[in-house]
Amino acid sequence: MTTIFERHDHGACAKEALARAEDLAAAQGLRLTPVRRRVLEILLEQHRALGAYEVLDRLAAEGLGKQPPVAYRALDFLVEHGLAHRIQRLNAFTACQHSHPEGVAPVFLICRSCQTVAEMDATGLRRDLSRLGGEAGFSVERATIEALGVCAACAGGAA
Amino acid sequence: MTTIFERHDHGACAKEALARAEDLAAAQGLRLTPVRRRVLEILLEQHRALGAYEVLDRLAAEGLGKQPPVAYRALDFLVEHGLAHRIQRLNAFTACQHSHPEGVAPVFLICRSCQTVAEMDATGLRRDLSRLGGEAGFSVERATIEALGVCAACAGGAA
DNA sequence: AAAATGTATGTAATAAAGTAACAAGTCAAC
DNA sequence: GTTGACTTGTTACTTTATTACATACATTTT
Numbered sequence: 001m002t003t004i005f006e007r008h009d010h011g012a013c014a015k016e017a018l019a020r021a022e023d024l025a026a027a028q029g030l031r032l033t034p035v036r037r038r039v040l041e042i043l044l045e046q047h048r049a050l051g052a053y054e055v056l057d058r059l060a061a062e063g064l065g066k067q068p069p070v071a072y073r074a075l076d077f078l079v080e081h082g083l084a085h086r087i088q089r090l091n092a093f094t095a096c097q098h099s100h101p102e103g104v105a106p107v108f109l110i111c112r113s114c115q116t117v118a119e120m121d122a123t124g125l126r127r128d129l130s131r132l133g134g135e136a137g138f139s140v141e142r143a144t145i146e147a148l149g150v151c152a153a154c155a156g157g158a159a
Numbered sequence: 160m161t162t163i164f165e166r167h168d169h170g171a172c173a174k175e176a177l178a179r180a181e182d183l184a185a186a187q188g189l190r191l192t193p194v195r196r197r198v199l200e201i202l203l204e205q206h207r208a209l210g211a212y213e214v215l216d217r218l219a220a221e222g223l224g225k226q227p228p229v230a231y232r233a234l235d236f237l238v239e240h241g242l243a244h245r246i247q248r249l250n251a252f253t254a255c256q257h258s259h260p261e262g263v264a265p266v267f268l269i270c271r272s273c274q275t276v277a278e279m280d281a282t283g284l285r286r287d288l289s290r291l292g293g294e295a296g297f298s299v300e301r302a303t304i305e306a307l308g309v310c311a312a313c314a315g316g317a318a
Numbered sequence: 319a320a321a322a323t324g325t326a327t328g329t330a331a332t333a334a335a336g337t338a339a340c341a342a343g344t345c346a347a348c
Numbered sequence: 349g350t351t352g353a354c355t356t357g358t359t360a361c362t363t364t365a366t367t368a369c370a371t372a373c374a375t376t377t378t
Contacts, residue, residue, distance in 0.1 A: 003295040031374090033326070052364070067329055068365065077326095088247040089303055091335095091364065107288065109297045120295060125287055129266065129306055132279055136162040137311025138268045144248055144305045147288055152296030190345095192355070211335070226358060227336070250335065250364095321378075328371070335364065343356070348349100 003109065003118035004047045004097055005151045013097075014044040020099050021083050030081060035064050039074040040095060043084055048115040049092035087117060089146050107145040113154035162268065162277035163206045163256055164310045172256075173203040179258050180242050189240060194223050198233040199254060202243055207274040208251035246276060248305050266304040272313035 004013070021040055025032040032040075042058050043050060056071035065071065075093050078084035084095050087108055094117045100106060107122035126143055133140040163172070180199055184191040191199075201217050202209060215230035224230065234252050237243035243254050246267055253276045259265060266281035285302055292299040 003297075005295055005297065031326080035327075065328075067327095069329085069367090070327070072365070073327080088305075107291065109292055109295065109299070111297070112300070118295065118297070120291055122291065125284060125291065128284055128287065129281075129304065132266065132281065132284065133268055133306055133308060136164055136268065136277060136279060137314075138162075138164065138270070138277070138306070139308045139310075139314060140268070140306040141271070141308040143307070144303060145288065146247075147292055147297070147299040147302045149292060149298045149300040151298075155296075155298060190355080194356075224356075228338090228358085229356070231336070232356080319378100321376105323376075324374085326371100326373070329369090331367085333364100333366070335362100337362070338360085340359090341357080344354085346351105346353090348351080 003120060005109075005111075005116060005118050005153065010047075014041070014095075017044055017083075017095055017097070024081065024083070028081075035059065035070060036074045036077050038062070038064055039071065040078055040083055043078075043093060043095035047094070047097075047117060049087045049090045049094040049110075049117050051090075051092045055093070085119070087146060088144050089148065090117075105143065107147065109151070110146060110148050111151040111154055112148055113150055116151060118151070162279060164268075164270075164275060164277050164312065169206075173200075173254075176203050176242075176254055176256070183240065183242070187240075194218065194229060195233045195236050197221070197223055198230065199237055199242055202237075202252060202254035206253070206256075206276060208246045208249050208253040208269075208276050210249075210251045214252070244278070246305060247303050248307065249276075264302065266306065268310070269305060269307050270310040270313055271307055272309055275310060277310070 018040065021032060024030065038059065039055055042055055052068065052071045052075055055075065056068060059065045059071060075084060079086055082096055082100055084093050086093055087110065089110065097119045098106065104123060106119040107125060109118045109120060122145060125145060129143055130140045177199065180191060183189065197218065198214055201214055211227065211230045211234055214234065215227060218224045218230060234243065238245055241255055241259055243252050245252055246269065248269065256278045263280065263282060265278040266284060268277045268279060281304060284304060288302055289299045
């Protein structure tokens with residue numbers, strides 16, 4: 001499995017994600033407005049999750065909006081359409097790193113040392129979770145799976 | 160698998176949990192002070208997660224503390240010793256329903272209709288998650304697994 | 319092109335959640 | 349009965365998030 005923990009061409013990675021967003025917008029008739037697009041770009045700059053107010057500060061510095069709702073609305077839009085994810089543990093947001101065709105939400109790996117947040121496909125895990133819920137008569141609709149730990153680079157570097 | 164979604168003697172369920180807490184405190188030399196004990200009792204009254212401020216309001220009504228730190232400290236104590244859990248999706252807390260011998264954190268099933276939060280053992284899921292992380296060189300230390308959906312009773316009742 | 323409609327943004331105000339810092343009290347051990 | 353560790357009280361504040369309403373922009377209808 002390949003994650004963004006590995007060395008990669010980050011510029012290309014961000015560019016691709018933006019292109020995917022544009023394709024999605026075109027395909028689904030969504031409006032990737034300047035604010036929304038800029039928020040996605042800001043999230044794509046780093047592989048760590050940003051708080052809504054960090055995003056807002058950036059927007060404010062560029063004259064794109066000074067009040068919380070501006071940031072929250074754009075972030076909500078991105079999350080709703082799968083272009084970004086909310087990391088519950090951090091009350092923060094990160095750009096989506098892979099395209100998740102259907103409603104296949106990923107698992108997040110959060111490095112507590114470098115703050116990098118990586119996504120991994122977790123189809124199997126989700127199936128198991130649904131099965132587990134099913135045993136209790138519970139119908140799983142959405143699931144949050146977040147792992148906190150240390151990435152290879154940080155584990156190696158700190159050794 | 161049996162969860163608190165099923166009919167059960169709630170009084171007994173709460174009483175047992177409290178007894179477990181006392182045993183734990185005795186065994187580990189922890190101080191289950193009046194505030195801490197009362198917070199646990201409050202959480203045990205319902206099988207839904209309570210926000211820190213809901214707990215605080217209850218404490219205040221009983222003269223046990225009026226400021227946020229009082230509630231947060233007690234909640235942190237309970238969480239730290241496995242007597243309660245924090246539900247990330249809800250920014251809320253729920254009493255532990257099973258004793259988790261070691262550091263075996265459970266999975267949470269959150270009914271979006273009746274707000275009940277049930278725990279299930281997820282040893283297998285956690286192992287799979289660790290393995291998945293391992294594939295990316297990531298060492299998982301702690302994991303949050305929360306499922307949002309509908310419990311059997313609500314699905315049946317609403318049908 | 320003007321009116322009507324739907325959607326997005328701007329703004330103010332406030333709510334909700336969480337923390338820092340320090341003073342004061344409690345309790346067990348010596 | 350004083351020391352030291354832990355717990356609680358209190359003030360003040362920070363961070364995160366939402367409500368409500370006004371304004372602007374875009375699209376379709378006429």
